[in-house]
Every structure is written in structure tokens, then in C-alpha cells.
Amino acid sequence: MTRRSVAQTHANIALAKxxxxxDVAANVPAVPSxxxxxxxxxxxxxxxxxxDLTADTFxxxxxxxxxLALERTVTLLDRVRAAAGSADKARVVSHNDFPTSSGLASSxxxxxxxxxxxxxxxxLDWSLERVSDLARRSSASAARSVFGGFVELGCDxxxxxxxxxxxxxxxxHLDVRVLVCVTSEGAKAVASTDGMRRTAERSPYxxxxxxxxxxxxxxxxxxLLARDLEQVGELTExxxxxxxxSAMAAAVVYVTGATLQALAQVRELxxxxxxxxxxxxxxxxxxxxxxxxxxxxxxxxMVEVPGVLRVLEARPGHGATVVADDAS
Ligand code: 2P0
Numbered sequence: 001m002t003r004r005s006v007a008q009t010h011a012n013i014a015l016a017k018x019x020x021x022x023d024v025a026a027n028v029p030a031v032p033s034x035x036x037x038x039x040x041x042x043x044x045x046x047x048x049x050x051x052d053l054t055a056d057t058f059x060x061x062x063x064x065x066x067x068l069a070l071e072r073t074v075t076l077l078d079r080v081r082a083a084a085g086s087a088d089k090a091r092v093v094s095h096n097d098f099p100t101s102s103g104l105a106s107s108x109x110x111x112x113x114x115x116x117x118x119x120x121x122x123x124l125d126w127s128l129e130r131v132s133d134l135a136r137r138s139s140a141s142a143a144r145s146v147f148g149g150f151v152e153l154g155c156d157x158x159x160x161x162x163x164x165x166x167x168x169x170x171x172x173h174l175d176v177r178v179l180v181c182v183t184s185e186g187a188k189a190v191a192s193t194d195g196m197r198r199t200a201e202r203s204p205y206x207x208x209x210x211x212x213x214x215x216x217x218x219x220x221x222x223x224l225l226a227r228d229l230e231q232v233g234e235l236t237e238x239x240x241x242x243x244x245x246s247a248m249a250a251a252v253v254y255v256t257g258a259t260l261q262a263l264a265q266v267r268e269l270x271x272x273x274x275x276x277x278x279x280x281x282x283x284x285x286x287x288x289x290x291x292x293x294x295x296x297x298x299x300x301x302m303v304e305v306p307g308v309l310r311v312l313e314a315r316p317g318h319g320a321t322v323v324a325d326d327a328s
Contacts, residue, residue, distance in 0.1 A: 022155055107141065240280050258305070262307070
């Protein structure tokens with residue numbers, strides 16, 4: 001018999017950034033983070049268990065996945081098999097409808113979809129928190145994509161060993177959009193795990209980041225709960241700049257000329273009265289947090305920035321769903 005589950009997840013963008021690990025082996029973040037899950041920017045992952053399989057296989061965007069991606073996938077599947085008491089191998093097929101490995105958080109939606117589909121297909125009766133914890137062990141930002149709306153992930157591993165993300169506020173809590181200003185279609189230069197390790201090892205500002213980030217996180221969470229978009233926006237931009245400053249001091253540089261031009265444009269638009277703030281992740285793209293009312297005008301201005309190839313617009317969206325589940 002063949003059993004198959006298909007999960008759909010969305011990317012998320014951190015407003016208060018995760019950067020650095022408290023425990024590398026257990027993949028526990030050094031700082032708490034708060035993100036918004038985006039509608040669109042989807043990953044769909046199918047996992048099939050079939051008797052003829054002798055090894056796990058992983059096809060990503062129509063091609064056999066790179067060795068490292070396969071290895072990380074097998075590690076997650078092994079955890080699920082151990083919990084389920086199963087030896088069945090899996091055929092994993094995953095598609096992203098946005099650029100992979102380019103700082104557009106494909107690992108977040110990817111491992112979230114993998115965790116949800118795997119827990120389902122191996123028939124584990126786990127809470128979403130437990131599934132989020134499973135995703136976190138593979139990629140901490142993935143823990144957040146299990147949930148929709150505005151989502152937090154802490155950095156204190158409870159005695160239970162289960163550290164999953166949780167919802168801070170639903171998707172309609174704040175009427176905002178995220179404009180993803182794509183500045184490159186290629187893969188990023190330094191994978192985030194390496195970038196974090198190098199920052200922790202070499203940056204004179206890493207300790208300051210680890211001390212400061214939880215304060216920014218708490219202020220941002222309070223502002224979000226108070227629906228104070230101005231404060232949420234200011235803290236979002238501040239968190240990204242502090243993260244990149246700590247990384248840059250370790251020679252981990254994700255920004256390009258186009259990134260800085262897009263950032264300057266956002267700050268210029270803000271000076272002209274638009275409710276728009278920039279954030280950047282482990283890649284050269286700029287994401288603009290903007291009020292729904294200003295989204296069209298700000299988008300039109302961002303498209304004009306030299307080096308911005310295209311602009312995707314997303315609204316806060318839903319968490320993971322199982323979209324198919326069958327046996328044949
Ligand atoms: C974030 N990023 O909070 C931060 C901001 C990138 C910059 O989470 O090592 O792929 O797999 O746990 O989750 C990207 O890091 O890192 C990330 P691992 P992950 O969204």
C-alpha cells in the first residue's frame with residue numbers, strides 16, 4: 001500500500017530577527033523572534049511512503065535536491081520515523097513558487113511543509129506546537145511558518161525539550177502588506193547557518209546583538225498587540241539593521257548596491273509621509289512593511305529603484321494546511 005500526505009505552507013518574514021544559536025546541536029536560537037506569515041510565496045510538499053522504496057528521495061522544484069538538502073530532509077524524516085516506530089522510506093517532492101535559497105525564506109516554508117507532511121504521513125498524533133518544534137530542529141525560522149498571522153519563537157528550551165512557535169496575533173490584526181523587492185534571482189552567497197556561526201565567532205558586535213535583540217523583540221511585540229504600526233515599523237527596521245551590523249562586522253555581507261538603494265528609497269518614502277519600513281534577511285532582497293493604504297504607491301516607487309527586478313506583494317496569511325491525504 002502507498003500512503004501520501006501533501007502539506008502547504010507559506011514563507012514568513014521576521015520583523016524581530018533571529019540571528020545566532022544558543023545551542024547549535026539542538027538548534028535553539030540565541031534570541032527570540034517575531035514574524036509575519038505571508039499569503040502567496042508557497043511551498044507544497046508531498047511525501048509518499050511506498051513498499052518499493054529502499055532509500056529516501058527528495059525532488060525540489062522538479063530536480064533531484066542537492067546533497068545537503070537531501071541530508072537535512074533525511075534527518076527530519078529519521079526523527080519522525082523514530083517517534084512513529086516506522087522504517088518506511090519516503091519519496092519527497094517539493095515545489096516553491098518563489099526563488100529558493102536566496103534569502104526569501106524558502107527553508108522556512110520548506111521545512112515547515114516537510115514537518116507537517118511527515119508528521120501526517122507517518123500518522124503521528126502531534127500538536128502543532130510539537131510539529132513546529134520538529135521544524136525548528138531543522139531550521140529555526142521554519143517553526144514560525146507552521147502558524148499563520150503574527151508568530152513568535154522563543155529561545156528558552158523548556159524542560160520538555162519541546163520549543164515550538166506560537167501565534168501572537170491573527171493575520172487580520174494589523175492591516176499591512178509586505179512588498180518583497182527581489183534584487184537577485186541567484187542563490188545567496190553565505191547560507192544563514194554559516195553566517196550565524198561566523199557572526200558568533202568573529203563579530204565584535206555579536207554580544208551586543210544578543211543582549212539587545214530580546215529588548216527589541218519585547219517592544220515590537222507590545223507595539224504589535226497595541227496595533228501601533230509606527231512602532232512596529234521602526235522596530236522592524238531597527239532589528240534588521242542591528243542584525244546586519246553584527247553580521248557585517250564579521251565580514252558576513254548580504255547587502256548589495258541594489259539593497260542599499262532600495263533601503264534608501266524606503267527611508268525617503270517615509271520622510272514623505274508613507275507608512276513604510278524596510279527589512280532584510282540573509283540575502284540581498286529588501287522587504288517593505290507597509291500599511292495597506294500606502295501599498296500601491298510604495299510598490300510603484302520600489303519598482304523604479306535601479307537593481308530591483310520585480311516586486312511581490314503579500315498580505316499576512318495562513319499557517320500550514322494538509323491539502324491531500326490518501327492511500328492506494
Ligand atoms: C529570521 N533568518 O528570523 C532570520 C533573519 C535570516 C535572517 O531565520 O540555521 O534558515 O536553519 O536555523 O532559519 C534564516 O535562518 O537558520 C533566518 P537555521 P534559518 O527569519
